Amino acid sequence: MKTKFLVITILFLNTALQFLMGYWWLIAIICFTCCWLWGQNAKQSILAACLGIGISWLGISLYQDWQAEFIISQTMSDVIGLGKTNLPFYIITLCIGLMVSSLSGYAGFVGKKFFLSTKSK
Amino acid sequence: MKRFIFISFITVFIIFALNKKWGQVPALAKICNPFAGAWQNAAQKNKNISFETSSIKGAVEVVFDQRQVPHIYATSWEDAIYTQAYLHAQNRLWQMDMTTRLASGRLSEVIGNKTLELDRYHRRLGMVYGARASARAMIDNPATAIIIKAYTKGINDFISTLNKKNWPIEFKLLEYKPEKWTPLKTALMLKYMANTLSSKTDDISNTIAQNSLPKEIFNTLFPERLNNEYPVIKSKQIIQKSSAKPSQKTYPISVKDFYVHQKRDHSETGIGSNNWAVSPSKTQNGHAILCNDPHLPISLPSIWYECHIHVNDQSVYGASLPGAPGVIIGFNNFISWGFTNGYRDVLDYYSIKFSDSNKRHYLLNNIPTTFDIQIEEIKIAQSKSFYDTIKFTHYGPLLYDYSFPNDALPNENLAVKWMAHKATNECLAILGLNQAKNYADYVEAIKSFECPHQNIVYADTKGNIALWSQGRFIDKWPGQGRFVMDGNNIENDWGQPIPFEHNPHEKNPPQAYVMSANQINTDNSYPYYYNGLFDPSRSKRLTSLLADDDYTIEKMKKIQLDAFDQFAFDFLNIIKEQKPAIDRFKENLSVIADTNNSDLTLIHLWWNALEKELYDKGQYRLVANVNYPNKRATLQILKNNKINGSLVDLLKKSYNKALSQFSDLEKENKHFWHQYKQSSLLHMALIPAFSFGDLKMDGGLGMLNAAQGKQAPSWRMIVEMSQPIKAAVIYPGGQDGNPFSLNYKTNVEDWRIGKYATPQFEFTAKEIKKPSHTYTFLPLK
16 A cells, blocks of 8 residues: 555656656655655665656656657667667666666665664664 | 665766766756656647737738648738748757857857867858848848848747757757847858858969969869850840959969878869749740759758748748748749859958067058957857957958968968858848749849859749849959959959849840859850859750750659769760770760669769879879869860870779779679769758668769759759749758657658659638648737
């Protein structure tokens, strides 16, 4: 239940804030904050951050690419030098999203743990 | 705690690394961000949209047809131009920004150190200096002021709708933001065209050649007039002209100053525009037909944006230039017009001598004269600004000096005087042509077209045809401006302009056609002196193809797509006359430039080897930095057998070299004509994924279908002046400048294979067949 809540919160917050402001690094702030507040363990924090950001990023990418008849992913893969195919640009996009979200989600959870342990001492 | 600090540090470090531009590599995370990066650059869906704006006075309806050509229906030119500007910006904003940056020497601001020398060149050439003068002229003229203001507003209104996520992709990749449009930018756009078409001269090459070759050889290799030319204006020009000043002595430059630089080019390389019009007596349907295919360095997004503007009872259709108002080449319901470059020399160099060690003064008639000094700050992305000192002389800016030496004449300080520095108002000419109803209107309009020099062809629905070789020219003494001139002697300065009426022109000539293909403008009867980079190669072929009758649009298409290599044909004829006994000589070589013709590759390899033999060694050896003579001059030398020793030996030697090169290419299967000439359509920022390499298409330089390298027909247009008007057009590219749009390259394939589109030239929005979508602009109440 908690994991589902965390995923939905990250997904919702990320989608809303990014539509409003457009800064990609908001994913780090969102994941860090949510996992600090609601993360129960490291595994859950990383999983929720990855799922929240992954669904949000993949969903928007797919929608936009579909609108452009999948030219964006194909051309951008070519721009990066990975051939005129769709998959590479999706993979790079997801890798960035998942790497930053999991690290910041984990940092949020570890931070909370450290904060609570300091407080209890 | 350690773990928290470590993880936090790693996260921040990765965010920083992914958020930063590394050299030319854009910030990866910014580009991949689905909410604001490349993913957000999906092309707009074709849907009907209504806008309300205070920038227009009446309602404007825009109907897009299936080819995404906008048909703009407005009640005033001001509103129509506002809408055109909005559409230009919507489809081509980055292209417009980049072109004006290039023209104004501001590329380094977004690209970095790599373009610093190019920026310095453009600033020192006086591009901004000229553009400022022209922008003032446009604003001072009431007719253009209103249009320029509407055009500027249209672009800026579109820019104000943008936020970071819908910036064109190139802005995101280069990480800079679109900036406001100004009338100066429109002037820069037009000066950029002037730069492309009129800043190339062979003055420096001629000066070096003249100073290093015996007079007789110089005159043989670089004659002012070639034999058997077919001038643009065939009619005798009856002009009373006062006698010109006597020739001044050419400024001597020591040849020992030259350092070795092996690159050698042809002055006429890259030239290839054609236009012609035939009288009703020569056409099947009894209406005049006008054709134009201007050749420019082609790129993506295309130079042109196809557009139809209808205001009250007048319609105009054709190729517009994103960044400038109106239709540049096209037709309205009364007349049609087109351009080729005239190539008269309108840029001259003056050698300047400093009179003091501080280099703040120069000699003018032996009197120390102060430079007007301007310090230019060139901002450089990810680096410190560069400050360049530009010194203005009596003639114009000092383009080359000790701090920015010319490759060929590194010890000379060269000031440049260029017609594009003047306060010309080409915008007025374009608007005049758009609204012209007859020959008198056309003549009145083109008066304002002063730089670059253009051959402006004309046809109307009444059956008239005409051609003016138009520009603002100086009454020069013979030889003036052909070489670098002594800037100390003020006698070398430009004199009075030639009256407009004296510009070469003809209307309804006896041959029932007018034509130009960048060749010399007039025969020897024209009383004014001029020189230039004229290319005679296509005029001979075009003259022979226009000798026929019963022309139709279909017949004209064949002429525009003609891939007969007249130069190769003439070269082979000379060889046949010489009858050299060459081993392994291939008989009956084909001179039709089909994509898979390999004979033509061999002929051109042979020619290149022959030129090298002839001009890099032996009797006609040229010093470094002298361009090859015009190919026609070389043909003349071969024809007259003016070679010391045996011409046959020269032909044999060069043929064997070419054959060996050809065999190497054959082994790699790279010997076909399309592989040799490498027609390509590259993105302006040279991003391969947004470009087309090796377009397999017919034609080549020196042919009517002059597609080779980055040069090609940028807009093919044929107009039959019937009622209603019939036309066929095509250009390489698509209406949308967004590389992710399906309309980015719509026309490329048709253009490559020589297919044309039929424009919809309808007087009401309802008549547009199969509309794609509409925009409605409503005045804000």
